[in-house]
Amino acid sequence: KQEVTQIPAALSVPEGENLVLNCSFTDSAIYNLQWFRQDPGKGLTSLLLIQSSQREQTSGRLNASLDKSSGRSTLYIAASQPGDSATYLCAGMYSGGGADGLTFGKGTHLIIQP
Amino acid sequence: NAGVMQNPRHLVRRRGQEARLRCSPMKGHSHVYWYRQLPEEGLKFMVYLQKENIIDESGMPKERFSAEFPKEGPSILRIQQVVRGDSAAYFCASSPPLDPDTQYFGPGTRLTVL
Numbered sequence: 001k002q003e004v005t006q007i008p009a010a011l012s013v014p015e016g017e018n019l020v021l022n023c024s025f026t027d028s029a030i031y032n033l034q035w036f037r038q039d040p041g042k043g044l045t046s047l048l049l050i051q052s053s054q055r056e057q058t059s060g061r062l063n064a065s066l067d068k069s070s071g072r073s074t075l076y077i078a079a080s081q082p083g084d085s086a087t088y089l090c091a092g093m094y095s096g097g098g099a100d101g102l103t104f105g106k107g108t109h110l111i112i113q114p
Numbered sequence: 115n116a117g118v119m120q121n122p123r124h125l126v127r128r129r130g131q132e133a134r135l136r137c138s139p140m141k142g143h144s145h146v147y148w149y150r151q152l153p154e155e156g157l158k159f160m161v162y163l164q165k166e167n168i169i170d171e172s173g174m175p176k177e178r179f180s181a182e183f184p185k186e187g188p189s190i191l192r193i194q195q196v197v198r199g200d201s202a203a204y205f206c207a208s209s210p211p212l213d214p215d216t217q218y219f220g221p222g223t224r225l226t227v228l
Contacts, residue, residue, distance in 0.1 A: 036219075042221055043118070043219045043220050043222055044157075046216070046217075049215075049216065089156070091157075093215060101159030101160075101162055101170070101173065102147075102149075102157075102159060102217065104149075104156040104158070106155060106156040107156065
């Protein structure tokens with residue numbers, strides 16, 4: 001059974017700090033891994049998608065890495081801002097073509113203090 | 115290009131009633147996914163549909179839940195004889211035919227069963 005775990009469940013840091021969110025997955029036969037952002041009462045916004053053949057992806061202040069051998073992914077946020085406050089979800093896809101859907105972690109609730 | 119649309123955004127039902135949740139995928143998208151997010155839980159995959167076909171329903175409860183994606187119109191997630199445990203946020207995602215690995219999420223429908 002595929003499982004995705006995110007640590008920590010919650011994180012509060014002062015504005016301006018760099019931070020790392022962690023995600024671990026049990027099955028190394030992962031097809032791709034995505035990081036999403038979820039704001040209260042809103043849907044999910046895709047941040048970064050890493051294919052299994054890739055090691056990392058970058059978008060602005062965000063950098064996501066994927067290490068299949070250790071079953072880990074990290075999301076690095078540089079120079080955090082209050083607008084980054086949200087819940088960050090990690091999700092793995094284990095079959096190409098969309099079958100089985102995404103397997104999500106429970107998320108890390110991030111608060112950036114002004 | 116409008117995003118994935120879901121309605122209603124909030125739905126209240128009494129135990130034993132039926133709930134119908136609608137999802138209109140992004141224009142040109144032919145794949146639809148439904149996920150459920152229970153309180154304090156991560157999103158769980160329920161079903162994956164293409165037009166007029168259920169591709170994978172491995173995450174659907176065996177009873178009371180059904181989904182369809184007709185040739186015309188939105189995808190419908192139907193819950194019969196709702197119980198309090200069905201209270202959750204239900205998210206729909208869609209993907210284009212040539213990129214089924216990338217899912218775009220709607221804002222969700224929050225179902226409350228009294």
